[in-house]
Amino acid sequence: MNVVVIGAGAVGQLTASYLAEAAMHVTLVVRRREQADQLNVEQLKRMNVDGTTTVHRIVSTTKLAELMQQDLIIVAVKYGQLQELYGQISVLPSEVPLLFMQNGLAHFDEALRLPQQNIAFSSISFGAQVINNTTVHHRGIGTCKIAVARGNNAVFNKLLQMENPLFPLEFVQNPEQMLFEKAVFNCMINPLTAILHVKNGELLTNKHAFILMQTIYQELKEAFVDLEYTIPFSAVTALCEKTAANTSSMLADRILGKKSEIDTIVGPILRKALTNGHTLPTLRTLYNQMLAIEESGER
Ligand SMILES: NC(=O)C1=CN([C@@H]2O[C@H](COP(=O)(O)OP(=O)(O)OC[C@H]3O[C@@H](n4cnc5c(N)ncnc54)[C@H](OP(=O)(O)O)[C@@H]3O)[C@@H](O)[C@H]2O)C=CC1
Ligand SMILES: CC(C)(CO)C(=O)C(=O)O
Numbered sequence: 001m002n003v004v005v006i007g008a009g010a011v012g013q014l015t016a017s018y019l020a021e022a023a024m025h026v027t028l029v030v031r032r033r034e035q036a037d038q039l040n041v042e043q044l045k046r047m048n049v050d051g052t053t054t055v056h057r058i059v060s061t062t063k064l065a066e067l068m069q070q071d072l073i074i075v076a077v078k079y080g081q082l083q084e085l086y087g088q089i090s091v092l093p094s095e096v097p098l099l100f101m102q103n104g105l106a107h108f109d110e111a112l113r114l115p116q117q118n119i120a121f122s123s124i125s126f127g128a129q130v131i132n133n134t135t136v137h138h139r140g141i142g143t144c145k146i147a148v149a150r151g152n153n154a155v156f157n158k159l160l161q162m163e164n165p166l167f168p169l170e171f172v173q174n175p176e177q178m179l180f181e182k183a184v185f186n187c188m189i190n191p192l193t194a195i196l197h198v199k200n201g202e203l204l205t206n207k208h209a210f211i212l213m214q215t216i217y218q219e220l221k222e223a224f225v226d227l228e229y230t231i232p233f234s235a236v237t238a239l240c241e242k243t244a245a246n247t248s249s250m251l252a253d254r255i256l257g258k259k260s261e262i263d264t265i266v267g268p269i270l271r272k273a274l275t276n277g278h279t280l281p282t283l284r285t286l287y288n289q290m291l292a293i294e295e296s297g298e299r
Contacts, residue, residue, distance in 0.1 A: 001158055004029055004073045006064065006085065008039065010128035010249065011101055012076030013136035015144075017046040018167040020056040027067060028060040035133040036060040045135040049166070064088050071158065074099045078253075079107055079264045090114055097155040099146065103186050103249065105179050106264035108149070118151030121175045123182035125239055126167070127200065127246025140200075140243035143168045145182075147175035180272075181231055184224075186265045188216050188236050190250035191286040194260065195293070197251065201244025204237060213240075215282045220269075223278035250290070257299050262290040 005016040006029040013028075020026045028044070030036050039060035047053050061067070065088065073092070077085060079102050089098065097118035100111050111119055125142030146156055146169060159169055172178050189200055196202070196209055203209045217236060221227045253260040266287045273280050 001025070001071045001161070002069070003027070004064070004067050004070050006073065006075050007077035007081070008035060008044075008060070008133070009076065009078075010130045010136060010252065011124060012074075013044060013130065013134075014046065014126070014128040014138055015074060015076060015101070015167075016058055017044050017054070017056040017136065018162060018164055020044065020058050021054070022162040022164065026056075026058040027070075028058050029064045029067070030060055030062060032133075033062055036062050038133045042134045047131065047135065047137040049138050049141060065091070068093060070096050072097050072099060072155070074101060075111075076101045078102065078249075078258075079104055079261050080259055082107055082110065086110065086114065089116070092116070097151065099156065102261075102264075103182060103190075104261050104264035105176075105183055105268040108176060108179060112149060116151075118148070118155050120146050120148040120151075120156050121179060122146045123178045125182075125185070125242070127243035129247050129252065138166070139246035141166055141168075142239070142242055143170050145170050145172050145178055147172045147178045149175040180269075183265050183269055184220060184227065184231055185236060185239055186250075187220065187269050187283055188213050189240060190248045190260075191262060191266060191283070191290050192216075193248040194250040194254045195286060195289055197254075199244065199251075200240045200246050200248055203240050204244070212282065216280075216286075219278070219280045219282055220273070223273035223276050223280060254293065257297075259294060260290060262287060262294075266290075 001024045003019050003024050004027045005012050008028045008030045016026045016028050044056045044058050094115050098116050099120045101122045123145040127140030129137045129139050203213050217233050250260045
């Protein structure tokens with residue numbers, strides 16, 4: 001199977017490493033020539049959860065337009081980086097299946113405006129941290145859920161040949177519900193870790209952070225009636241535990257001085273809650289705090 005992964009950041013490198021381990025032919029598309037050259041020479045290194053480091057055979061390029069005939073294209077960039085990619089993807093053959101791996105909800109409608117016939121979304125509950133251009137740290141085992149929004153499930157089912165308990169895949173039915181549920185998890189973990197500058201596990205061990213997380217959950221539970229059944233609080237604490245050593249993607253953005261995904265992860269949840277008459281005051285405060293931090297231009 002020929003798979004292209006666009007974006008060699010935390011999620012792109014980790015996913016590419018597991019695809020390559022399953023004997024798939026993986027091409028990593030990056031935007032910096034220097035990173036492509038380094039990946040082609042040094043290959044892709046994964047620091048595993050058991051402390052070992054493994055090396056995975058991939059090829060890397062900066063030229064997406066030259067990769068016409070592929071069995072699958074996985075888009076693993078941040079939401080804010082999608083805009084410049086849509087144009088490049090739209091001219092690829094319409095038969096090429098696309099899998100989008102972003103957190104949040106904002107990309108759903110946008111991706112479905114692309115001309116490709118087969119489009120799926122994923123919701124990831126593993127932890128991944130970039131170490132450098134060619135090395136990723138797997139910081140917590142979690143499922144990669146996939147939901148097909150348009151087209152044929154069979155083209156994505158080929159991924160099941162991975163069969164790796166360290167990178168489990170699960171197909172689910174409703175992509176919008178799946179993305180909503182993941183955004184709810186992220187609302188409880190990402191802004192807090194980014195503002196407090198703590199790893200995911202500290203939301204459990206720091207008792208004041210834990211109270212804040214419980215308060216956000218309480219507010220979300222009141223705004224979305226089914227939430228306590230679909231996402232019990234124990235599922236949130238379990239995710240913090242499994243990814244305890246991870247730097248959340250939002251904290252990683254803060255550390256690197258990059259614009260975070262606060263708007264596309266928390267923004268839609270705040271708006272949805274408001275239509276149910278709930279303002280989610282604690283989550284809204286964190287949302288504004290994150291935006292204020294970004295506006296200050298801190299480094
Ligand atoms: N990290 C994690 O643990 C998790 C992340 N997620 C989600 O996954 C998504 C990806 O996050 P993450 O991997 O952490 O982000 P990163 O910032 O680590 O990686 C994004 C990568 O995309 C690259 N990129 C941007 N634009 C292009 C382009 N036009 N062509 C090729 N490459 C490009 C960037 O390159 P450059 O280095 O040149 O800027 C960067 O390497 C996000 O939506 C995040 O919320 C979900 C679950 C867990
Ligand atoms: C799963 C989790 C919480 C891992 O940190 C994540 O989605 C993120 O960092 O964005």
